[in-house]
Amino acid sequence: MKQQLSALVDGEVDVERCEHIFLAAKSTGDVAQAWRDYHVIRDVIREECWVESDMTSRIMAQLDDEPTMLAPQQAVTVSEKVTHIRPRFSKYSWSIAASVAAAFFVGMFVFNQPEVAAPTQIADNDTDQYVVAHHNYAPNSATYYMHNVAYNAGE
Amino acid sequence: MSPKFDFLRAFDFRRALLPVLCLAAISQSAFAEEDLWATMQKTASAARELNYQGLFVYHNGAMIRSVQITHIYEGGREFTRNVVLDGRPREVFSEGDDIVIFNAKNDKVVIEKRRGQNLFPAMLPTQLYPLKQNYKLKFVGQERIAGRLAQVIDMVPNDNLRYQYRIWSDAEYGLLLKMSMLDMQGHTLEQIGFNQVAMLHTKDLDWFQPKIDATKPYVMDDTTDLTHTVDNLVVANLPAGYKKVDQIQLKVPGRTAPVQQLIFSDGLASVSLFVEPMVKGMQPRVGKKTMGSTNVYAHVLNGYQLVVVGEVPAQTVEQIAQQVTFKK
Numbered sequence: 001m002k003q004q005l006s007a008l009v010d011g012e013v014d015v016e017r018c019e020h021i022f023l024a025a026k027s028t029g030d031v032a033q034a035w036r037d038y039h040v041i042r043d044v045i046r047e048e049c050w051v052e053s054d055m056t057s058r059i060m061a062q063l064d065d066e067p068t069m070l071a072p073q074q075a076v077t078v079s080e081k082v083t084h085i086r087p088r089f090s091k092y093s094w095s096i097a098a099s100v101a102a103a104f105f106v107g108m109f110v111f112n113q114p115e116v117a118a119p120t121q122i123a124d125n126d127t128d129q130y131v132v133a134h135h136n137y138a139p140n141s142a143t144y145y146m147h148n149v150a151y152n153a154g155e
Numbered sequence: 156m157s158p159k160f161d162f163l164r165a166f167d168f169r170r171a172l173l174p175v176l177c178l179a180a181i182s183q184s185a186f187a188e189e190d191l192w193a194t195m196q197k198t199a200s201a202a203r204e205l206n207y208q209g210l211f212v213y214h215n216g217a218m219i220r221s222v223q224i225t226h227i228y229e230g231g232r233e234f235t236r237n238v239v240l241d242g243r244p245r246e247v248f249s250e251g252d253d254i255v256i257f258n259a260k261n262d263k264v265v266i267e268k269r270r271g272q273n274l275f276p277a278m279l280p281t282q283l284y285p286l287k288q289n290y291k292l293k294f295v296g297q298e299r300i301a302g303r304l305a306q307v308i309d310m311v312p313n314d315n316l317r318y319q320y321r322i323w324s325d326a327e328y329g330l331l332l333k334m335s336m337l338d339m340q341g342h343t344l345e346q347i348g349f350n351q352v353a354m355l356h357t358k359d360l361d362w363f364q365p366k367i368d369a370t371k372p373y374v375m376d377d378t379t380d381l382t383h384t385v386d387n388l389v390v391a392n393l394p395a396g397y398k399k400v401d402q403i404q405l406k407v408p409g410r411t412a413p414v415q416q417l418i419f420s421d422g423l424a425s426v427s428l429f430v431e432p433m434v435k436g437m438q439p440r441v442g443k444k445t446m447g448s449t450n451v452y453a454h455v456l457n458g459y460q461l462v463v464v465g466e467v468p469a470q471t472v473e474q475i476a477q478q479v480t481f482k483k
Contacts, residue, residue, distance in 0.1 A: 127440065127451050127462055133405060133416060134427035134449075134464040136269065 191292040191308055195283055197329035198322065202277035204228045205330055209301070209352030210240075211275060215345040216447045224275075229358050235274065236363055246365050249274065257365045257373075264368060267376045275347050276331035278423075279322075285422030289313055289396040290320075298323060300332040301349040310423075315339060316394045316471045317424045318448070323348065336448055336466065344448035345466075387482040388415065388430060394474045396421040419465075419475065426465030428475055433458050443469060452476045 206227050213220045221240040226233070232251060239245040244259040254269035273280065280286070295307035305323035312319055319341075323333035333348030390399070397419045404413040414431040433439065433455065440453040440460060452463045452472040461479055463472040 127444065127453060127464070130427070130429050130462045131446070131449060131451065131464050133429070134425075136267075 187294060188292055191294055192283060192287065194306060194308065194324055194329070195279060195286070195292065195322075198324040198331050199277075199279040199281050199283065201325070201329035202226075202279075202331055203233055203281070205328060206355040206358070207330065207352055208355050209349045211347060211349045211352075213275075213345070213347045214343075221350075222275075225355075225362050227355065227358060227360060227363075229360070234360060234363050237274065238366075244366075247274070248363065248365070259368070259371070262371060264371050264373045265376055266373060275334070276349070278331060278334055278347075280422055283422075285396070285398070285420075286310070289317060289421045290423075295321070297326065301352050303327070303332055303349075303352065305332045314395060315468060316396065316474075317421055317467055318344065320423065328354070339468070388417070389480050389482055390417070390419075390428070390475060390478045391480055392478050393419060394471050397426065397471075397475075400425075424465065424467045426463060426467055426472060426475060428479070429460075429462040429464070430479070431460050433460055443473065445469060457481055 208223075208225045210221060210223050213222065220242065223238045223240060224235065226235045228234075233249070235247075235249045237247040237249075239247075246257040248255045248257075254274075256267040256269060258265045258267060290310040290312055293309040293311055295309055298305050298307050300323050304326040306326050308322050308324065310320040310322065319337045319339075321335045321337065322331060324330070325332050330352070332352065333346070335346040335348075336344045338344055393399070398421075399417060400420045401418040403416050403418075405416055406413050411434060412432050414429055417428040417430070419426045419428070437460070439455045440462065441455060442453055444451040448466045450465060450467060450469045450472045452469070452475075454461045454463075454476045456479060459481070461476055463476045465472050
């Protein structure tokens, strides 16, 4: 299984359509861990991405010892049109790296705002984080598009 | 033939016809309501099953956001990319119920994962049964939206526990072109609608990838546990028509216990109840607040901080907060 994943990440196999963007998000346990490890390795080698983890620094340290020159590849942008129906995996590598990571680290939710005593009327910012969490996880979408500007503007 | 005879004949005719006309009118309106629900069903499906690309705008008070959407339905699977064009760069990808967001924040891009949400224009649930219990439909007329002819339908709530909605459904394809939420006085609280929309005739998915900024680090958000949880929390009498649809737990940095989030819905409107144990040094929050369409009610019970948030009238969030009890 891990070998298959490695091949996939290195772009050696075709991936049908865009399933991979969410494949990682759906997978769990060892498989998901393997996905992440392979992506960190590949991303570091390509210098496309920087993910803060022990894994990264370990690989970075190892790379420093390597005599080989590694040419960084340009990041894929949307302007590069993929015309064939079954795109090569490498075109989507960013999405994969992202979604792999998404499988492990989910959501941002910080309650560390200043606490103000307000016996009958809640202070302006007092419950903002609850409102953000509501908009993030409730099946109601309209408010969704603005939450990060409306409620995190002061960050 | 005398004039008198003529008059009587005409009189009898009209008397006989009156109940028939009444019956016809009644069945006509019953038929119309069924017809409108059929339009709603078509609208709910169209957003998920059609291939389209467009630009829509979301208004909430002074807040305006433009969003570019591309949606493809292929082999029973739905792919959507939403690019928020105003404010911070933000891209939302979804495949079915899985949602991944790329959110540019200052010097980095934060990647977040979300559970299934009804993103515009797929605002209506495919199961209309809960809506039928809580709203009546009223045909308003026809209007032109984003260059398309739309049927305008009002969703009038049966009580004051939810807001009123107006929907504009494409007369030909059934796609939801616009939707607005109104308060009891008929003021628009929020509105979302296409400025421009076109059907796509391609099934290519080459657009289904984020625009990458190679100069920025990509980092993940954590702390939210999307696993469904069950505990000793009971909300005895939910406001009529509302049901619990989910319960998740949020791990908040610096807090010893996770925060429980219970989500309730009447099929369209949704309300979250947050419950966390009060610990030493935590300031209790008590009171209420209205922010546009969102109402908040905070309350302390048995050493727990309760906060209820929803796009529903103040009465509804308050009622939910007052109904919370803890099983022994």
